[in-house]
Amino acid sequence: MSRYFAESPDDLVDAGLAGFALAHADLVEFTPDPGHVTARSPDPRRVVGLVSGGGSGHEPLHAGFVGAGMLDAACPGRIFASPHNRQVYAASKAVAKPGGVLHVVKNYTGDKINFGIAAERLHHDGIRCARVLVDDDVATDSADIAVGRRGTGATVVVEKLLGAAADQGRDLDALVALGERVAAGSRSVAVAAAAHTSPATGTPAFDLPDDGIEYGVGIHGERSGAVRPHGPVDDLVRDMTGSLVTALTLTRGDRVIGLVNGLGRTTPLELYGLHHRFATALAEHGVALERHLVGSVVTALDMHGFSLSLTRTDDELTALWDAPAHTAAWPA
Amino acid sequence: MSRYFAESPDDLVDAGLAGFALAHADLVEFTPDPGHVTARSPDPRRVVGLVSGGGSGHEPLHAGFVGAGMLDAACPGRIFASPHNRQVYAASKAVAKPGGVLHVVKNYTGDKINFGIAAERLHHDGIRCARVLVDDDVATDSADIAVGRRGTGATVVVEKLLGAAADQGRDLDALVALGERVAAGSRSVAVAAAAHTSPATGTPAFDLPDDGIEYGVGIHGERSGAVRPHGPVDDLVRDMTGSLVTALTLTRGDRVIGLVNGLGRTTPLELYGLHHRFATALAEHGVALERHLVGSVVTALDMHGFSLSLTRTDDELTALWDAPAHTAAWPA
Amino acid sequence: MTDSPAADWLRRFTTTALDREPDLTALDQAAGDGDFGANIAGAARLIQSELDGLVAGTPAAEVIAAAAHVFLDRVGGTSGPLFGLLLQEFAAATVKAGDLTPAALTEGTTNGLAAIQRVGEAQVGDKTLVDALSPAADALKALPPSTPLTEAFAVAARAAEEGAEATAGIRARRGRASYVGDHAIGVTDPGAMTIGLLFAAGT
Amino acid sequence: MTDSPAADWLRRFTTTALDREPDLTALDQAAGDGDFGANIAGAARLIQSELDGLVAGTPAAEVIAAAAHVFLDRVGGTSGPLFGLLLQEFAAATVKAGDLTPAALTEGTTNGLAAIQRVGEAQVGDKTLVDALSPAADALKALPPSTPLTEAFAVAARAAEEGAEATAGIRARRGRASYVGDHAIGVTDPGAMTIGLLFAAGT
Numbered sequence A, B: 001m002s003r004y005f006a007e008s009p010d011d012l013v014d015a016g017l018a019g020f021a022l023a024h025a026d027l028v029e030f031t032p033d034p035g036h037v038t039a040r041s042p043d044p045r046r047v048v049g050l051v052s053g054g055g056s057g058h059e060p061l062h063a064g065f066v067g068a069g070m071l072d073a074a075c076p077g078r079i080f081a082s083p084h085n086r087q088v089y090a091a092s093k094a095v096a097k098p099g100g101v102l103h104v105v106k107n108y109t110g111d112k113i114n115f116g117i118a119a120e121r122l123h124h125d126g127i128r129c130a131r132v133l134v135d136d137d138v139a140t141d142s143a144d145i146a147v148g149r150r151g152t153g154a155t156v157v158v159e160k161l162l163g164a165a166a167d168q169g170r171d172l173d174a175l176v177a178l179g180e181r182v183a184a185g186s187r188s189v190a191v192a193a194a195a196h197t198s199p200a201t202g203t204p205a206f207d208l209p210d211d212g213i214e215y216g217v218g219i220h221g222e223r224s225g226a227v228r229p230h231g232p233v234d235d236l237v238r239d240m241t242g243s244l245v246t247a248l249t250l251t252r253g254d255r256v257i258g259l260v261n262g263l264g265r266t267t268p269l270e271l272y273g274l275h276h277r278f279a280t281a282l283a284e285h286g287v288a289l290e291r292h293l294v295g296s297v298v299t300a301l302d303m304h305g306f307s308l309s310l311t312r313t314d315d316e317l318t319a320l321w322d323a324p325a326h327t328a329a330w331p332a
Numbered sequence C, D: 001m002t003d004s005p006a007a008d009w010l011r012r013f014t015t016t017a018l019d020r021e022p023d024l025t026a027l028d029q030a031a032g033d034g035d036f037g038a039n040i041a042g043a044a045r046l047i048q049s050e051l052d053g054l055v056a057g058t059p060a061a062e063v064i065a066a067a068a069h070v071f072l073d074r075v076g077g078t079s080g081p082l083f084g085l086l087l088q089e090f091a092a093a094t095v096k097a098g099d100l101t102p103a104a105l106t107e108g109t110t111n112g113l114a115a116i117q118r119v120g121e122a123q124v125g126d127k128t129l130v131d132a133l134s135p136a137a138d139a140l141k142a143l144p145p146s147t148p149l150t151e152a153f154a155v156a157a158r159a160a161e162e163g164a165e166a167t168a169g170i171r172a173r174r175g176r177a178s179y180v181g182d183h184a185i186g187v188t189d190p191g192a193m194t195i196g197l198l199f200a201a202g203t
């Protein structure tokens, strides 16, 4: 057990946001109530405001991606709890542009409900508002789960590509179409060797056998039900890669953007080693890894685990990926 | 216990470096034997090559700071083991410029010996070579420790400022003088709430009571001997800040660059919350926090802990801090 | 501090919610993401301070509406807005009945269930708070009109508790618990349990 | 594979080092940074493959020099170059004596100690490998010239082992163990212990 350097789960969020705002005062402005972070210098060509958000505990997502070239605003909820609708409403009002507001929402019931209520209020105010839903997690692609696939690591890819497209002055319908295309072309899968520490109890959120890996874990630490032994890392990465290739029905010559994402306490050495193995596994499928990102960008507090994501790409999407972005966490 | 996603301690380093090189092929070139990483596009005005290195397990240090505006080369050793002299020698030969080579060395016996042997070989080859020693850790400032203070978090500050100065075409003597001034004006202190996982055994490197904090821990997980209860975080940060202010004999109006550094599994929310508290504590001393960096830049594998560093600054140093750098891990 | 039956009811609910926070956290941890206890406890504290701020004699509908607004406007998660929708329907039914009557309770529960199902699309058996709310609505509708309020609350609580208990035996199809598969078996749904606590607080 | 006494000695040392890796790791973990075992084991594997590559009849000095170069050029840490300096002096003394004689062992140990102290500045009592190497040098110097090689190794090993054991009782003033204060008490210095293993491998 290891307690967080914070007084309580709420302090973890509140002090963290206050410090984030202080550290990045050049990039963002923070409104404590209702809590939201907005970009100081969005691209002047934008006609649509981009807003995302979700429970805290996934940092740098989303506040770390607020800034020129990515999000106009983010709404951080309490730890692992969706923001309330008033946060989303206020953030959306603050960054709405003549062409309206686009919500990037990870597919979770709470997020959908709270963003949905905010959207109703925005419509009521005469502000155009649409939504792109990210649902990339193959581990939750099951007839037993009525709510569909979870939104996880690929969210950052969607935010990057939509941000670059918004900077080109594209309108709401064009952005929705693009976002849906990117989300449909994105899949992720995550594994964990140790649970995150619950900020409520200070203990691991779940137990794994010493040599076990939770295959298909969620970014709130939801267990998958599938524990496998800590076997060769090559095999693990090959299996994960295979599941993404299958889900996206990729064939030889297809082009992708790849993300190797740490879930919290996974070290840079591990992540780069996994990237090397991921690239090898993709090459075995004949899939071209055209762009990549390696880092802990969509986390689950201090979980020891990682996710792999793939997004189908083409010339248009790759150019959007390459466009500059200036935020706290996007590697410039 | 949580095993690393690697086959062995050596694989952790080897696969990690291979993946790093693959991920950042635009920025760096990696030579596997003797292992070193060099910058692809150093500033053409440089007349002195900047080389650093040390045991692996501290990523992104040092390889993540190789690139324009910072290091010309880095030599990563095995986990927590200094690189051998041939690595340092080869890296130095590869990036030596007409004005010679400057080694940035963290004050550890192994690093001093291996960089020292390499320096002898370089002199033998007629290459000018000098050293800046970083010894910032106040926890090891004790008459009982014959080897002096350890080099820790402030290393990244020294590398940044020296890199910017090297880009201005300063010569070896000028860089040594600057580096010594920065190192002399830098102090750090680190605490841990949980040890890193030993890659050799897969178990925590040391045990702490559930509610204990190791005050004055080293970046190789060396215990300090001082365990304190997990009390109010404000008090902890105030005590740590006070020890740095005292060590640097800072008085009202003095200007500093501050670093809040995660040691591995410390979450961004914690680090930003600590930054907020650090800024408050410095304000209580009347010390001006002129620039800052918040992130996990000098780590101890997956240790749950953080360090605070201060470097005295002035107009010259602040301008060097603000100069652009383009490396894998410097926040651009 | 007020002393109306509606305020007493909600205050008792907040006390229970805070008392039971660790249990609710543990249930959501075992088959979800662990934030339910904190979310409900946070709401309870906010409601307590709203209740503290009300003048004596505030009409029941306004008391309930104040709690509804806390949930709707200041509490996130999945549970925040859903509890808000429920309390909002209690408030509306109370306005219509002129006070918090057994009829208002029945109508509020029925309409609250409908609103929650419109937004969350859960059916009985999906292992959500609907599994408690739906039997509570049925039990209330079956009561004779003359039933006293506390007895109506008791009947609803019993039905909700039974519904909540039944959630332990099944896997979830909605909510975070739906992601954990068989790990949800044996774990009572904390949202359903809290519906039971809400009704029990009126007895 | 060669079968000269020098090669046998070094091969036995590598076998012991690999066998004892977990113990060495544990000692460096308890009062250092845990890498010593891996560092020495890595060196041992490299030396084994060097020995495998030598033709039969390779002179003792060349055999020892090959091991010295592994440590000096391919092994990092604090211990890598220090063991390299020691073996380099063994090789030089062996060249001088024409073979690995007891005199060569004494001179190599004495000069190796001096080189290690020039570079690492440790004194006896600082809790480093000097605490084993220095008494070994003294014991070797006190031996009559006629002492057979294996007995000289045995005497040096005994002195080194005693020196190493004594390190358990003290705090460290040099090396990583100097940072851990009282945590070092009760922990034998792994570098000193390995000096004992090196001499013992010659018996």
Ligand SMILES: Nc1ncnc2c1ncn2[C@@H]1O[C@H](COP(=O)(O)OP(=O)(O)O)[C@@H](O)[C@H]1O
Residues within 6 Å of the ligand: A080, A081, A082, A108, A109, A110, C028, C032, C033, C034, C035, C036, C037, C039, C076, C077, C078, C079, C080, C082, C116, C120, C121, C122, C127, C128, C129, C130, C174, C175, C176, C177, C189, C190, C191, C192
């Ligand atoms: N679609 C739904 N309809 C009704 N209630 C739901 C639904 N999904 C989840 N719930 C309820 O929400 C509770 C969990 O709330 P909370 O922890 O706030 O949300 P989250 O699952 O987003 O973390 C569950 O116990 C369940 O009763």
Ligand SMILES: Nc1ncnc2c1ncn2[C@@H]1O[C@H](COP(=O)(O)OP(=O)(O)O)[C@@H](O)[C@H]1O
Residues within 6 Å of the ligand: B080, B081, B082, B108, B109, B110, D028, D032, D033, D034, D035, D036, D037, D039, D076, D077, D078, D079, D080, D082, D116, D120, D121, D122, D127, D128, D129, D130, D174, D175, D176, D177, D189, D190, D191, D192
């Ligand atoms: N100054 C020194 N002189 C001689 N030996 C030393 C010195 N410092 C450390 N040592 C030896 O090095 C050993 C540790 O080696 P190693 O683990 O490779 O180095 P590090 O301490 O850098 O991790 C210690 O057990 C000690 O015997």
Ligand SMILES: [Mg+2]
Residues within 6 Å of the ligand: A055, A080, A081, A082, A110, A220, C033, C035, C036, C077, C078
């Ligand atoms: Mg949640």
Ligand SMILES: [Mg+2]
Residues within 6 Å of the ligand: B055, B080, B081, B082, B110, B220, D033, D035, D036, D077, D078
């Ligand atoms: Mg070491």
Ligand SMILES: [Mg+2]
Residues within 6 Å of the ligand: C028, C032, C033, C034, C035, C036, C176
């Ligand atoms: Mg929950």
Ligand SMILES: [Mg+2]
Residues within 6 Å of the ligand: D028, D032, D033, D034, D035, D036, D176
């Ligand atoms: Mg060591």
